[in-house]
Amino acid sequence: MKHLTDEEIMLQIADGQLQLLSILFDRYHVRIYNYFNKMVHNKMVSEDLTQDVFLKIIKYKTSYKNGNFAAWIYTIARNIFSSYYQRVKKERSNEINDDLLASEETTVSESKQEELDHLQKALLKLKRSERELIVMHRFQEIKYEQIAQIIGSSENAVKVKTHRALKKLKEIYFQA
Amino acid sequence: MKCNHIQNKLIGFLENSLSEVANSEVKEHLKSCTNCNKELEDVKSFLNILDNQKTEIPSNNLRDNFNKMLASEMANASPKVIPLKPQQDWKSYLKVAASIVIVIGAFLFGKHQSNITKIASVKNEHKEQVLALLENTSASKRILAVTNAEEFTKKDTKIIEALINRLFFDKNANVRSAAAETLAKFSSEIIVRDALIKALETDKNTTVQIELIQILAKIQEKRAIESMKKLLENEETPQYVKQQVELNLPSLL
Numbered sequence: 001m002k003h004l005t006d007e008e009i010m011l012q013i014a015d016g017q018l019q020l021l022s023i024l025f026d027r028y029h030v031r032i033y034n035y036f037n038k039m040v041h042n043k044m045v046s047e048d049l050t051q052d053v054f055l056k057i058i059k060y061k062t063s064y065k066n067g068n069f070a071a072w073i074y075t076i077a078r079n080i081f082s083s084y085y086q087r088v089k090k091e092r093s094n095e096i097n098d099d100l101l102a103s104e105e106t107t108v109s110e111s112k113q114e115e116l117d118h119l120q121k122a123l124l125k126l127k128r129s130e131r132e133l134i135v136m137h138r139f140q141e142i143k144y145e146q147i148a149q150i151i152g153s154s155e156n157a158v159k160v161k162t163h164r165a166l167k168k169l170k171e172i173y174f175q176a
Numbered sequence: 177m178k179c180n181h182i183q184n185k186l187i188g189f190l191e192n193s194l195s196e197v198a199n200s201e202v203k204e205h206l207k208s209c210t211n212c213n214k215e216l217e218d219v220k221s222f223l224n225i226l227d228n229q230k231t232e233i234p235s236n237n238l239r240d241n242f243n244k245m246l247a248s249e250m251a252n253a254s255p256k257v258i259p260l261k262p263q264q265d266w267k268s269y270l271k272v273a274a275s276i277v278i279v280i281g282a283f284l285f286g287k288h289q290s291n292i293t294k295i296a297s298v299k300n301e302h303k304e305q306v307l308a309l310l311e312n313t314s315a316s317k318r319i320l321a322v323t324n325a326e327e328f329t330k331k332d333t334k335i336i337e338a339l340i341n342r343l344f345f346d347k348n349a350n351v352r353s354a355a356a357e358t359l360a361k362f363s364s365e366i367i368v369r370d371a372l373i374k375a376l377e378t379d380k381n382t383t384v385q386i387e388l389i390q391i392l393a394k395i396q397e398k399r400a401i402e403s404m405k406k407l408l409e410n411e412e413t414p415q416y417v418k419q420q421v422e423l424n425l426p427s428l429l
Contacts, residue, residue: 033234163187
């Protein structure tokens, strides 16, 4: 079972072999967790959202149509993040700037490295869409082509936007 | 301006994702521009910081919760599959059977329904036909109708009335006697008996008179005795009619 591709495993899960999901969990949970943690910078929330992703995979297993599995799981993760973001935004709509949603949480960060802390702060000052591109491309090492597939854009547009976001992040990072 | 343009491409340059033309353009510029070389170093070190980010490892809670979730999802899924299957089959057979029953039932009901209306309409049609024939200008058609009228039950007063009508008012003696003959079959009806007696008093045709005398004797209608005696007393009554009366009168006395 271990040598099967993600896609082959997911098709069997869709067919009712739920226990195989633990293989995909092994392969993806760290990446998905890190995606969320970079986006919201909160370990507890990131764990919960990661758990949600795998629950959604079971719920929507029949809607998987043999496409690229990584793209599919990131699409689910993005949707979960999006609804989490909307929920939190509504809860404190008058208190904070939309795109600086998670910045307050940096104060409760348990990170010991100053550099990391500093980068995370800078990252949270970006817009959600900019932050996401950097997280996916730089931290998750997803190719531009696949990011385009996940967010429904063209490869070239993703490249240009990512470079722009990186430039902006660099400026914020060195400013402070 | 030129430098700004180049600096926008430095990330792509370091990533090796530029087109060949753009790549050589940046290379060429970097040979002569110290400012942009400094910027290149900045970008490089910044990307290094990013790339040195360690992936964080989530706590064990994540795996524990996942295992719990998966176990409960599997438990939810499996008992559903096993008992549901035979039940589903049984149900689907029942559904098929029910639909067959409905189709056949509807077919039979429809057939039955149309039979009833068919019979009723045939009967009705026939009655209308007979009633129409009774009014036909041809005497032979009227006789045919009168004899056909036998088929109807006593309760059908419309037919009986039409026959009595023929008995009194038909111009043709043969039709009148045929009507009398047919009416004899409905002799249990009081209006039929009354009509026959009345006809004996009024009809001047001897054939009809003889027919009526025979019928009244046969149905034992004692109220006809007086009319018969009148016929005997009447001088105009032909001899053979009187003979017929004399022949039948004793059975009524």
